[in-house]
Amino acid sequence: MQIDLILLWPNNCDYPLWRQFIRDNRNRLYRVIIVFTETNVLPNFQEFVQKNMMEDNVTFITNRDHSSDEDWRNVATNEALKYSDSEWVWFTEQDFIISDSKFWKDVQHLATVEKSIAVYQDFGAPSGALRRIHPCCWFLHKTILSQIKKDFSAKPPEYDHFGCIQKQLHEKGILTAAIPEYTYLHLNGLSHNWHLIQNGQEPIDYNPGQFKLWLTECLKVRVPLLDSWKNTAKRYLGLT
Numbered sequence: 360m361q362i363d364l365i366l367l368w369p370n371n372c373d374y375p376l377w378r379q380f381i382r383d384n385r386n387r388l389y390r391v392i393i394v395f396t397e398t399n400v401l402p403n404f405q406e407f408v409q410k411n412m413m414e415d416n417v418t419f420i421t422n423r424d425h426s427s428d429e430d431w432r433n434v435a436t437n438e439a440l441k442y443s444d445s446e447w448v449w450f451t452e453q454d455f456i457i458s459d460s461k462f463w464k465d466v467q468h469l470a471t472v473e474k475s476i477a478v479y480q481d482f483g484a485p486s487g488a489l490r491r492i493h494p495c496c497w498f499l500h501k502t503i504l505s506q507i508k509k510d511f512s513a514k515p516p517e518y519d520h521f522g523c524i525q526k527q528l529h530e531k532g533i534l535t536a537a538i539p540e541y542t543y544l545h546l547n548g549l550s551h552n553w554h555l556i557q558n559g560q561e562p563i564d565y566n567p568g569q570f571k572l573w574l575t576e577c578l579k580v581r582v583p584l585l586d587s588w589k590n591t592a593k594r595y596l597g598l599t
Contacts, residue, residue: 360446360447360466360467360470361389361445361446361447362387362388362389362445362447362448362449362498363388363389363390363391363392363442363443363444363445363447363448363449364388364390364391364392364448364449364451365392365394365436365439365440365443365448365449365450365451366391366392366393366394366450366451366452366453367393367394367396367422367432367435367436367439367452368393368394368395368396368405368408368453369395369396369398369550370395370396370397370398370403370404370405371398371400371401371402371403371404371554372404372453372549372550372553372554373404373407373408373585373588374453374549374577375577375578375580375582375584375588376456376573376576376577376580377453378408378411378412378415378580378582379580379581379582380456380457381412381415381417382415382581382582385415385416387463388449389445390418390442390443390444390445391415391416391417391418392417392418392420392439392442392443393408393412393417393418393419393420394420394421394422394435394436394438394439395419395420395421395422396422396431396435397421397422400554402587404585404588405421407585411582411583418442420435420438420439420442422434422435422438423438430511430512430513430520432511432512432513432520433510433511433512433520436450436509436511437509437511440504440509445501446500446501447470447498447499447500447501448498448499448501448504449496449497449498450494450496450497450498450499450521451494451495451496451497452494452495452496453549453550454495454545454546454547454548454549455478455495455496455543455544455545455546456543456544456545456546457542457543458541458542458543458544459541459542459543461539461542462538462542462543465538465539465542466498466538469536469538470498470500472536473534473535473536474499474500474502474503474533475497475498475499475500475503475528475533475534475535475536476497476498476535476536476538477492477493477496477497477498477535477536477537477538478492478493478495478496478497478537478538478540478543478545479491479492479493479537480492480493489525489529491518491519491522491525492521492524492525492535493545494511494520494521495545496538496543496545497521499524503528503533506531507524507527507528507531508523508527509524510523510524511523511524546565546566546569546570546573547565547566548562548564548565548566548570549565549570549573551564551565552564552565552567552570556591556592556595557591571595571596574592574595574596575596577592578592578593578596
């Protein structure tokens with residue numbers, strides 16, 4: 360199973376735990392493709408991240424300028440796909456954490472059955488309703504991508520990002536295998552919470568308890584940490 364990983368990175372954030380994940384699992388992936396997106400919010404971590412992931416053999420892209428009627432995530436994802444040539448593409452996010460080593464074994468097994476493998480949101484959806492596939496973790500085979508319009512845009516209120524992809528697969532009768540829930544943890548709102556604590560505010564919208572645990576684990580990583588990032592995390596955790 361040859362995999363190219365595609366990930367978008369807001370340039371005002373750093374995700375040390377995810378950088379450690381890549382350092383530890385780089386051999387599982389053929390290409391790691393990161394697209395930096397402009398947030399127009401300081402500080403800008405792009406230079407630091409690129410410098411400290413050089414040994415991980417990452418393909419870095421800066422998202423192109425786009426017009427106001429273009430969806431930023433659709434533009435960035437399609438830019439990344441230009442650099443991908445593996446049979447599988449893994450679309451993921453920094454707040455997706457593999458919590459069980461069986462994750463990879465399960466994905467390898469599911470890849471023998473289906474050509475779309477993902478995690479689902481809204482497990483409590485009404486019977487018959489289409490559960491949302493979440494783009495925090497979605498493996499798609501290139502044969503699937505070649506059959507559909509590569510539109511990763513959000514179209515509220517009809518669907519969020521990647522919703523058009525799911526809709527097309529559903530219309531074609533292409534099934535998506537579900538990755539077992541016990542193998543991963545999806546933390547919502549990391550970037551939003553970080554922005555809040557950086558400005559001295561309290562992150563109350565997205566599970567502050569989980570966010571504190573994430574910061575604590577980030578401080579334990581072996582990959583380099585920027586002093587300003589470390590100081591902000593420690594200040595929020597009450598360690599300074």
